[in-house]
Amino acid sequence: MRLTTIAFILFVGYAISAQAQEDDPLAELANLGDSVAEMTEEGGGSIRAKKDADLTRSKRLKDRKNFEAKVEDIKIGKFPIVALKLRVIKEAKDGAGKSVKRNEELVIIPKLKIKGGKVALDDADTLINAGSYYLQQGDKVMVRLGKQKGKVWEADYIERK
Numbered sequence: 001m002r003l004t005t006i007a008f009i010l011f012v013g014y015a016i017s018a019q020a021q022e023d024d025p026l027a028e029l030a031n032l033g034d035s036v037a038e039m040t041e042e043g044g045g046s047i048r049a050k051k052d053a054d055l056t057r058s059k060r061l062k063d064r065k066n067f068e069a070k071v072e073d074i075k076i077g078k079f080p081i082v083a084l085k086l087r088v089i090k091e092a093k094d095g096a097g098k099s100v101k102r103n104e105e106l107v108i109i110p111k112l113k114i115k116g117g118k119v120a121l122d123d124a125d126t127l128i129n130a131g132s133y134y135l136q137q138g139d140k141v142m143v144r145l146g147k148q149k150g151k152v153w154e155a156d157y158i159e160r161k
Helices: 003-023 025-039 055-061 124-134
Strands: 066-076 082-090 105-110 140-149 152-160
Touching: 055 152, 082 124, 082 140, 105 124, 124 152
Parallel strands: 105 152
Antiparallel strands: 066 082, 066 140, 082 105, 140 152
16 A cells, blocks of 8 residues: 555544544543543542551550440530540450440540640650540540549540441
8 A cells, every 4th residue: 555545544534533523522532531541551540549557546446445435425625635425335345444334424535645735746645535526426436444533534545436
């Protein structure tokens, strides 16, 4: 075949394709999508924010010293100060939480590390416990009890389930 014949065939094919695309905008979009798919490694993949899995979280939640509770009431102070009234759903198997029985109601404050007169949010445990400030009534939480101060318990650990 001659070069001019090949050029003519290509031109006619392009003209037919262009005419079809003018008549059908969906075909044009499909062709455009195909061309983008060919240029990228992951052509039709989902573009979502991905978060690395927190492997220590599942270990914390399954700790035998934790009990499961439901948030019944909340009293909020200046961030991250909060007091929670919890109703026990599932008892702990070990530790201080073992003495707490199902359906018992407790008042809990999260344990926060103080450094220089301020809450030390650079401390990993304090950062987790500071999240209890954002809990809402009805949330289920896992709690590891610390010391009891009168009618109030300090939670060494509290996290939404």
